[in-house]
């Protein structure tokens with residue numbers, strides 16, 4: 001191999017967000033996965049995609065799949081191919097399609113020895129704090145266990161008010177929830193164009209967007225495709241959610257075999273690049289906009305540990321006040337009442353009171369359930385605010 005080829009390869013490695021991400025979310029649209037006419041899966045395409053996902057997993061990356069297709073796959077077995085479905089028929093189709101959809105990913109990833117875990121989410125789960133935290137903890141645990149979460153909207157039970165209705169925004173909410181570094185939206189569109197390319201043939205692909213301005217929104221226009229419910233509008237909404245969370249997003253063509261590898265190799269797409277990385281965005285949010293509902297007083301050892309970037313353990317807490325739930329923001333103060341940090345508590349007031357001063361191993365015995373070892377995890381903590 002010549003020197004120039006090597007250095008080019010090295011450059012690709014250092015620049016593609018797909019490779020640089022610790023946590024990567026890949027969203028797959030129905031039209032890529034399922035044949036329009038027959039309702040059958042595009043098996044060889046799915047296998048090639050799963051090869052890319054397995055390669056990312058083998059590099060040590062954490063990969064989550066958000067996939068559409070439950071309704072499209074479920075029509076056939078219920079004898080509803082080739083006609084427009086009413087809402088309740090779609091929900092029925094999703095009920096039989098969803099298990100086939102997840103199983104298809106499991107079968108394909110089985111070839112690489114990977115385990116899939118199905119997680120069905122509704123809009124409610126991302127807006128209600130308790131359910132949000134539960135969903136986040138489940139996804140975190142699955143990733144720690146090296147499983148590949150396969151996520152879709154819980155179409156069969158979601159009513160109009162609690163539906164996302166499109167998986168572009170669902171994928172962005174998931175990316176935000178788990179502080180993903182990158183979200184790739186794979187669809188039959190290869191990126192954002194300056195105008196609708198079907199109407200204006202001279203429209204140009206926009207390779208990078210650093211801010212979603214009204215001009216960018218105007219470029220997206222209003223469009224919809226037959227099967228998926230996405231279109232460009234929901235993709236731009238997804239981009240806004242991602243950029244606010246410090247997550248990079250791509251609108252990329254899913255049709256090529258090995259679509260993630262194509263992206264890594266510098267394929268055509270639109271990148272939405274946020275200013276800050278996810279952890280920084282999350283910390284900025286904690287430092288700036290979250291109101292504290294209580295106070296934890298910590299000992300000198302804990303003060304030193306927090307200043308060194310460590311998490312706050314129950315053992316270091318000597319007093320608690322206020323009324324807060326798990327996930328609420330609290331101030332962390334020294335014995336003499338100086339605030340040294342602000343963070344999201346992993347426990348509610350009464351539970352903190354019960355476990356403070358104790359070693360984390362004792363948490364289960366005291367509370368009757370096994371919570372987090374940290375009272376505030378370092379990712380949820382901003383020191384020096």
Ligand code: GLU
Nearest residue numbers: 068069070071166167229
């Ligand atoms: N959740 C729907 C399904 O699995 C698709 C929604 C979308 O395509 O955005 O069929």
